[in-house]
Amino acid sequence: MRFGAAPPLPVIPEDLHWRPVVMVGTCYAGPIEDGEQVLRPLRASRTPLLDLVGPTPYVGFQSALDSTVVHGWNYYWKSTHLPELRDDLIDVIAEHAFSCSSPRSYVAMFHLKGAVSRVAEGGTAFGNRQASHAITLDGVWRPGEDFGDRDTAWTREFFAALGRFREGVYVNFLGGDEDPDRVREAYGDSVYDRLAGREDHVRPRQRLPPQPEHPPGIE
Secondary structure (H helix, E strand, C coil), X not given: CEEEECCCXXXXXXXXXXXXXXXXXXXXXXXXXXXXXXXXXXXXXXXXXXXXXXXXXXXXXXXXXXXXXXXXXXXXXXXXXXXXXXXXXHHHXXXXXXXXXXXXXXXXXXXCCHHHHHCCCCCCCCCCCCCCEEEEEEEEECCCCCCHHHHHHHHHHHXXXXXXXXXXXXXXXXXXXXXXXXXXXXXXXXXXXXXXHHHHHHCCCCCCCCCCCCCCXXX
């Protein structure tokens, strides 16, 4: 699910460009007729401004919004996992999601559970498997635009407002100015400690530059 202005993509009518919208993205990997059945309740619940759901090659689905996050633009983001949606959490999201300044900034929320939650916590290096959702708050502005300070502040304030709901984070969604403890938060204590010990054991002579995805203290 994406909260933000409708991007000026060729498949979106011009009268919707830059209009505040909620975009619901879906992916069903299986027989088309089964996917249509799964989507039927969603389609019946509301009348959308635009329905672009249909059979799509996976690469096409994966790259559909690439032109809205162009290499060379400016980005500032924060992310966290969330519990099941409830009224007080929905209120926070609704209050902040559309208060950014740049028309290119957006919020993306991903439903988890499913296959993710069917593996035991600590069974792999992917942490926080029982979280219900992941959310990323993405400030985006082009070089030369003056949205940077405002949308960086928007991202930080939104993230702070989500503080009491946080349930970990996906390590690939960590930004460049995170508290180092967030790396441990991404894996959980037991997995983090196992990874740190394993990397010291497997690569004792290799010196790695500090990276956000590596636990602090590992070189």
